[in-house]
Amino acid sequence: MISVTSPEKLSKTTQKQTSGSIKKGNMKEAGKARTKDKFCCIAKLKVFLMALSLAYIGKTMSGAYMNSMYTQIEKQFNIPASLAGIINGSFELGNLLLIAFVSYFGAKLHRPRIIALGCTVQAFGCLLISLPHFLFGRYHIESSISPQENFSVMPLCLVNQSLFSLPTDEPSTECERKPRSLLWIFVMIGNIVRGMGETPIMPLGVSYLEDFAKPENSPFYLGCLHTATIMGPFLGFLLASHCAKLFVDVGSVDAEDITITATDSRWVGAWWLGILICASLNLLVGIPFCFLPKSLVKEGETKDPEETSKNSVELLHEKDKNEGKQTMREMAKDFIPYLKALFRNPVYMLFILITVLQFSAFNGLMTFMPKYLEQQFGKSASDAIFLIGVYNLPVVCVGYFFGGFFMKKFKINIYQAANVAFWLSFLVYLFYFSTYWTICDTPPVAGLTVSYEGIKQVSYAENTLLAACNNDCDCPLKIWDPVCGDNGITYVSPCLAGCKASRGTGKSTVFENCTCVADSGFSSQNVSAILGQCDGGENCEKMLHYYLVISLVGSFIFSLAAMPGYMVLIRSLKPEEKSFGVGIHGLASRVFAGIPSPIYFGALIDSTCLKWGTTTCGGEGACRMYDVVKYRWIYLGLPAALRGVSYIPCAIIVLILRKKIKSESQVILNAPVEMQDKAQEP
Numbered sequence: 001m002i003s004v005t006s007p008e009k010l011s012k013t014t015q016k017q018t019s020g021s022i023k024k025g026n027m028k029e030a031g032k033a034r035t036k037d038k039f040c041c042i043a044k045l046k047v048f049l050m051a052l053s054l055a056y057i058g059k060t061m062s063g064a065y066m067n068s069m070y071t072q073i074e075k076q077f078n079i080p081a082s083l084a085g086i087i088n089g090s091f092e093l094g095n096l097l098l099i100a101f102v103s104y105f106g107a108k109l110h111r112p113r114i115i116a117l118g119c120t121v122q123a124f125g126c127l128l129i130s131l132p133h134f135l136f137g138r139y140h141i142e143s144s145i146s147p148q149e150n151f152s153v154m155p156l157c158l159v160n161q162s163l164f165s166l167p168t169d170e171p172s173t174e175c176e177r178k179p180r181s182l183l184w185i186f187v188m189i190g191n192i193v194r195g196m197g198e199t200p201i202m203p204l205g206v207s208y209l210e211d212f213a214k215p216e217n218s219p220f221y222l223g224c225l226h227t228a229t230i231m232g233p234f235l236g237f238l239l240a241s242h243c244a245k246l247f248v249d250v251g252s253v254d255a256e257d258i259t260i261t262a263t264d265s266r267w268v269g270a271w272w273l274g275i276l277i278c279a280s281l282n283l284l285v286g287i288p289f290c291f292l293p294k295s296l297v298k299e300g301e302t303k304d305p306e307e308t309s310k311n312s313v314e315l316l317h318e319k320d321k322n323e324g325k326q327t328m329r330e331m332a333k334d335f336i337p338y339l340k341a342l343f344r345n346p347v348y349m350l351f352i353l354i355t356v357l358q359f360s361a362f363n364g365l366m367t368f369m370p371k372y373l374e375q376q377f378g379k380s381a382s383d384a385i386f387l388i389g390v391y392n393l394p395v396v397c398v399g400y401f402f403g404g405f406f407m408k409k410f411k412i413n414i415y416q417a418a419n420v421a422f423w424l425s426f427l428v429y430l431f432y433f434s435t436y437w438t439i440c441d442t443p444p445v446a447g448l449t450v451s452y453e454g455i456k457q458v459s460y461a462e463n464t465l466l467a468a469c470n471n472d473c474d475c476p477l478k479i480w481d482p483v484c485g486d487n488g489i490t491y492v493s494p495c496l497a498g499c500k501a502s503r504g505t506g507k508s509t510v511f512e513n514c515t516c517v518a519d520s521g522f523s524s525q526n527v528s529a530i531l532g533q534c535d536g537g538e539n540c541e542k543m544l545h546y547y548l549v550i551s552l553v554g555s556f557i558f559s560l561a562a563m564p565g566y567m568v569l570i571r572s573l574k575p576e577e578k579s580f581g582v583g584i585h586g587l588a589s590r591v592f593a594g595i596p597s598p599i600y601f602g603a604l605i606d607s608t609c610l611k612w613g614t615t616t617c618g619g620e621g622a623c624r625m626y627d628v629v630k631y632r633w634i635y636l637g638l639p640a641a642l643r644g645v646s647y648i649p650c651a652i653i654v655l656i657l658r659k660k661i662k663s664e665s666q667v668i669l670n671a672p673v674e675m676q677d678k679a680q681e682p
Contacts, residue, residue, distance in 0.1 A: 044296055045212050048112065049221055051288040052205040053228035055119055058285040059198045060232030061239070062126060062278040066091070066191070068240035068385045069271040071371045076139060076248060076268045077132075077184040078613060078621030081368070085602030088367055090188045092594030094125075094195025099587045102200045104335060104580050111204040112292035119286025121197030126279035128190030132183035133272035139248045141266055142613055142621070143259070143481050157473035157498045157515065197282075203586065207579035210570070212296040216408060222570075223404015223563055230397035230559075237389025239277060244269030244382035259506055261532060262380040265624045266480070266613070269381055338580050346656055347572040348581060350649040352588045357646035359593040361639035364601035371605070372635050375626050377440055377544040378536040391548040392555045399559025407563055414571050415657040421565035422650045428558045429643055431550070435636055438547035440540040442628055443533065445482070445490045446497075446516065448610045449627075454489060454520050458627055460610060469498045469516035478614040480624040484534040485517040486527055492611065497529050507531060568653070604634045 067088070074084040102114070209221050247258055248268040260266050342348055373384035406412070412420070442458075444450040447465035451457055465477050475495035483494050491497035491514075498515030510528055517527040573581040606623065608630040613621035 044292060045209070047288070048208060048292055048296075049224065051112075051285070051292070052115070052201070052209070053224060054285040055115060055201050055205070055289075056225055056228040057232035057235070058119065058278070058282045059122060059201055060229045061236040062122065062194065062275070062282060063091070063198075064233035064236030064389075065240050065274050065278055066129070066194075067366055068237060068244070068370055068388075069269070069274070070367060071374070071381060072244060072248075072269045072271040073184065073187060075266065075613075075622045076136070076271065077187075078615050079184060080609075080620070081371070081602035081605045081623065082599060083184070083602070085367065085598035085600075087184065087188045087191060088598040089595040090191040091195040092590040094192035094197075095199050096195075096587060096590045096595070097192075098196050098199040099203070099583050099590065102203065102583065104338075104583065110294045111200075111208050112289040112294070114200045115204055116286040116289035118197045118200040119282050119289070122194050123197070123279045123283035123286075125190045125192070125194030125197055126275050126282065128193055129187050130272040130275045130279070131190070132186045133248070135186075136183055138253065139268055141258075141260060142479060143266075156502060156511070157470060157475070157495050157500050203579055203583040206570075206582055210575075210578055212298050214298075216411070218570075219404050219407035219563065219567060222566065223401055223407070226400035226404065226563060226566075227397050230393050230400060234389055234393040234397070236274075236278075237385050237393065239274045241382050241386035241389065243271060243274040244380070244385055246270040246273065248272075257506075259509075259531065261507070262382055263378065264482075264532060265374075267381070338577060339584075341574075341577060342581055342584055345572060347568065347653055348585075350653050350656075351569050351572065352585055353649045354646050354653075355585065355589045356592040357642045359589050360597040361642040361646075363594060363597045365635075365639050367598045368601060368605060368635060372631070373544070375631060376628055377540055377547075378443070378533075379544070387544075387548060391552045395552055395556040396559040399556045400562060403560045403563030407567060412564065413661070414568060415654075415661045417564035417571075418568050418654050418657050421561045421568065422647075422654055424557055424561035425565070425650070426647060428554045428561075429640075429647070431554050431557070432640065432643075434550050435547055436632075438543045438550065439632065440536060440543055440628070443490060443536060444488065445492070445533075445610075445625060446520075447492065448625060450489065452516055452520060454487070458610070458629075460627075465492055465496055467516065467519075469519045470496050473498065478612075480611055480613055482533045483511060483529040483531055485514060485520070485529045487517050487520050488534050489517070489520060490533045491516060491529065494529060499529055568657075601635075601638065604638065605631060608634065 070084045070088055073079075073087065074081060206222070206225070209225075210218055213221055245262060246269060247253060248270050250270050250273070262269075369388055370381055370384040373379045373387065374381060379387070407417070442449050442456070444454070444456075446452050447459065447467070449456065449458055451464075452467040452469060462477050466475075473495050475493060477492075477496075479493055481493045482490050483497055483499070484490055485497060494502070494511045494514075497511065497517060498519075499511035500513040500515070502509055502511045504510050509531055511530070512528045514527050514529050517529060569582075569585060570578065605626070608627045609623035609625070610627050611623070611625040613624050615621045
């Protein structure tokens, strides 16, 4: 028998088949979208996270390397610390030029490709920084050595000096300021370009992760990024330590011709070498971003196939939308409303104030920490940089990681996060004051920190370098060529030590019959001196270890508070405000902290200089020796004051959030928090 199907049944069957085929088609499209969301079986968001972590390593490695080398650049170009601070701040200036534009418009454009462009620009900036070395020529070591017929003769304390042409304190009338004395401008321009290149990496990278990551995974991902920001500086410090051991003209100068050691204040390491390595790394880490899409399907999306397919197509093929691309004018129309919304957000604005104060303290400390360890504890630049990296950065890396992990594990809400950040940070602040007791004895330098009789007295006047024992020697006062007497006192030059004879050559030169050493009460038949400053005592080495241990503990506790604090910033913003808000936050920290802090730190440190170096034309160059007591009070006291003030807005934020939590149902940190004030309403 042949069964006859009624038209109604046939119609229903056809509809079911059609519906089934549509659903299958939608499922296929959704499957394709999910397939496109992977790269070599790895989710593209994870690929982006790995690439962004490498970019963070590249940028922070370059930053840490440069921060370590500013003292070397200062001595290479014979400039004061305040000018080195301006060069440091020029990086933030470059960042400032683009941060607002990139943060706002970059979020609406192809973010991965903009990050790739930023990495390339960073590499070019690093190349510009190294350029002056190849234009500068050989580094001239400031010395009292007088070249004569291919011999090096020390100007000694002799009654009749007519045989030798001694250096004079007054510059020659034929002296012309050479163009190479301004080559530090290339370093500053390169730093500006490097800052411009770094601009898109953080705001666009963080907003990209926030847009497509699960809310509960976001703190962990950010913790990974913060971990990368510690690995980069660690590598940067290790590279800087190695390069600082090498003489600046490595490869072109014989080691036997160098009469100074790495602990000498005139030593300049191969600062240009490491920055070339950083340029290569930044260029390479930008490549993966070129192959990542503009948008992704949100991680862990559980919508039905039809809706998933629709959203995937909208995200991955945004160019095909009927409304077409947004013009720059359309993008800019929300700029002012967004800006007003941020200014009316009390938690956000107070957080910016905290960042400015804390970052000013941190930036000043890190910029001049190698110089502090050199001057306070008598370490070489290479050793100082190595100790900073080894003692501080690994524990900070661990602290950042566990801070992000605990945020995810315990699902801490925004009020709890603010409390954790406040109390941990305040604990570190109290612990910080113990560094004031890690002090060394002031190194005895005749005419600067002690009298020629060995009595302690600090003098900033140049005429105190003269005494009865060297008054008839006609010694140049501006030259810094220290020698260590048998009595343990350092003299600014062999002439000022009253030495009348010498034997040996190069580093092994010994100066004999030094009248100033004898007049200090040192009982010996043969009073002599050797090249270089006298070593510090055993107490100094012990105090250095105490200082580093205190720094290690403080860095670990502070890093635990960093992630909760940062999440207060992120969760105080609406989703559409995050990229712009992070950018404005970075802008404010650069304008009010990053640029000015190294300048005024450097100027205050310059005020503690006891003996300036001399430029070719007789002007003041880089400082050779500081009043270590005054230096310590400024270097440790200024950050203490800045950080102390920052805890006032910290306490206000905690009170605001406490009030908000009480007035609303408890909001878990993993869900965005609306922080809009009622004042926003018209």
